[in-house]
Amino acid sequence: MVAELSPKLIAEVHRAAKLLAVRPQICILTGAGISAESGIPTFRDKQTGLWEHYRAEDLASPTAFARDPHLVWSWYQWRRQLVHDKKPNPAHYALAQWQQDAKNHKQHFTLVTQNVDDLHEQAGSEAIHLHGHLWRNRCHDCGTLYQNESAALDSSKKAISFDDRVITCQQCDGYIRPDIVWFGEALPIGAWQTAEEAAANCDVFISIGTSSLVYPAAGLAQLAQQNGATVIEINPNPTPNTIVDITLAANAGVTMPLLMQKVTALA
Structure with a gap:
């Protein structure tokens, strides 16, 4: 080399x-x-497949999540599948x-x-x-970590579901999101x-x-x-x-x- x-x-x-x-x-x-x-594709790489008509910048934001939680969650589940075996x-x-x-x-x-x-x-x-952790999730409203996913990661990422159905917080019933810093966030x-x-x-x-x-x-x-x-x-x-x-x-x-x-x- x-x-x-x-x-x-x-x-x-x-x-x-x-x-x-x-x-x-x-x-x-x-x-x-x-x-x-x-x-691992960079964040700026062109999206592929079902996501080729979206820009990453238009999906990774609190505004996008508030507008369509399922769309943003599905995109991150897709990204996790891309990274899973790397x-x-x-x-x-x-x-x-x-x-x-x-x-x-x-x-x-x-x-x-x-x-x-x-x-x-x-x-x-x-x-x-x-910028946060792709394999962790938290509540968008109260910030509580979603423990079910975190516990699964500790044992094996293979245990994590890539289901694109949105899930809700056990504490406040808010939507669960990736524990990642989005555009517009500190x-x-x-x-x-x-x-x-x-x-x-x-x-x-x-x-x-x-x-x-x-x-x-x-x-x-x-x-x-x-x-x-x-x-x-x-x-x-x-x-x-x-x-x-x-x-x-x-x-x-x-x-x-x-x-x-x-x-x-x-x-």
Whole structure:
């Protein structure tokens, strides 16, 4: 796989590894690109099948859910079926191993994700989810988690029903919705505060599979840079951005294992 990388890129990976091997505070933000390498369609991809005439932006909002709960619920059940059998790729496993190793090397490692899938967790990571969790549901009115689905996920995602019939809250009889941040909604306060604190106090900030121009990614990267951190971007489509110090223009699934190999050798 290393053969896929140019000598210039391998040199940049080594440069990044030398920094990471000696810096104690690391903050990593992952976006849709890392999950796309596992076959999960990005949110911006064109809809297919029964949904080809809809835009994702027109379905993922409180207004859309209030107008037609069944339509929105059905769409998310369809999305869950698309994601159901997807597995972590080498980038997810490299991050999980790094997070585990960091505990033994007095390195503080915070992993923040914009993704709503559970591929980081499947690989063994602990991640801060800024946009919620695809496999969790809650009441749209009172916010109570829908425990039946959550309990099923704990044992096996295969136990989750993809039935598109809307369900109601056992507490207030409101409609159950995915526990996901929709357009027009605020990010979860606790998750965002943790992400901001990690970005503000890190020595190195790494953006993986997400543009450093799109918020909240841009806000976290800028916060890190303003506080003296080195900013590294891993993305096959680099951001034309002056705050990025090191650009690794390749897929994370190829770059991350090599980066971790070099960090381990230097540690």
